[in-house]
Amino acid sequence: MKYTNIVIGIIIKKNKIYITKARKKKYVLDLWEFPGGKVKENENLTYSLKRELSEEVGLKILRFRFFRCIKYFYKKIKLYFFLITRWKGRIYSKEGYLYKWIFLDDLKYFNFPSPNSHIIHDLEKMIFFK
Template sequence: MSYTKVAIGIILKKNKVYITKSNEIKYNANIWEFPGGKVKENENIIYALKRELLEEVGIIILKFNFFQYKKIFFKKLKLYFFLIKKWKGQAHSKEGYKYSWIFFKKLKFCKFPVFNFIVIKKLKNIY
């Protein structure tokens, strides 16, 4: 069975995390997400993470740690979450999405894809 790999960055700034909300036209309209995207064929997961965050958020990653792995069987996805602790540039939405810096404890009140809540719970326990 072939899975689509997705690199996801959890961008941290003190006790806040960067989240983005997709456009109304897209499939996941009105759902908050951590930025990232699909790994291209023959692309390294780390390169994909760096490429996606530069394209979507406008930052160059300087320091990161692997955080969580999640396989979503019904969607044939492999999600790789990374904590982004240091970057260069001003984090903003380059693709016209809404974005916010939100306190960790308020993440539970935002509408996220269901499989993100395991990550959010783990974040809450760390921060």
């Protein structure tokens, strides 16, 4: 079974997380998300992550680490989540997205795609947010 690979950056600044939402409803649901996108053919995850976050929010990643991978079987996608803790440039929305910096404890007040519930739960357990 061939999966579509998607890289996602969880951008962390002090005790806040950057989230985005499309202005125009590209999808049926109106959901918040962490920035990222599809891995192109013959592209590795690291390069794809750097490219996607440059395109979407205008940043050059300096420090990151792999966080989790979630397989979404019925949609045939693999979501690769990375923690981004250092970057160069000012973060902004290049692709017409709404965005917010929010406290981790406030994630529960925003609607995210269902696979993100596992990621949010794991983030809540991380010590650097305490």
